[in-house]
Amino acid sequence: DIVMTQSPDSLAVSLGERATINCKSSQSILYSSNNKNYLTWYQQKPGQPPKQLIYWASTRGSGVPDRFSGSGSGTDFTLTISSLQVEDVAVYYCQQYYSAPPGFGQGTKVEIK
């Protein structure tokens, strides 16, 4: 099974500042035939189900603000919130869908400093 590891477990960022979350997979999740990274990012607010933010490692979902961006390839990935807003307080998860089981990272809690 592919193991997903996020860092840090939590971070506190001032409003308007940048938040960066890292996600590392135990093996490459880049599919060579289509050059796509099979990685997605979710945002989960308290009491709500997760919401998909980013897929193919860097494609924003419909309606997702452009302050959210994803990058990386192979085994190392990053979710960046360029200017943290109050409504971005949440737990963020990465997930690989390269192979079954489609495992999640342990989550990163983002708070306001």
Place this chain on the structure above:
Amino acid sequence: EVQLVESGGDLVQPGESLRLSCAASGFTFSNYWMHWVRQAPGKGLVWVSRINGGGSTTTYADSVKGRFTISRDNAKNTLYLQMDSLRAEDTAVYYCARADATMFGNWGQGTLVTVSS
């Protein structure tokens, strides 16, 4: 609009059984793989099981293999999770999710299963 509505969560004792349901609407249910994901209180997301559109292929997390059974009724647009021999560590909110090429674009609101004596 895609809608997924879970039901069936309850408080049960260790060793008992429970069946969860997920009613789907707003899309052609039989065209999609469906998954169950759970989240223990205050913890992260854990994938549980999946089933293909026709119901012929299923996969389980090691932690539930042999105890849980995923199934679907495409005529009723409903996904199921039969949970037997429940343990305290199965306590969680259980979400159903629709999978497409980029994984889980749609989730239900979840249903809470509590296993306690």
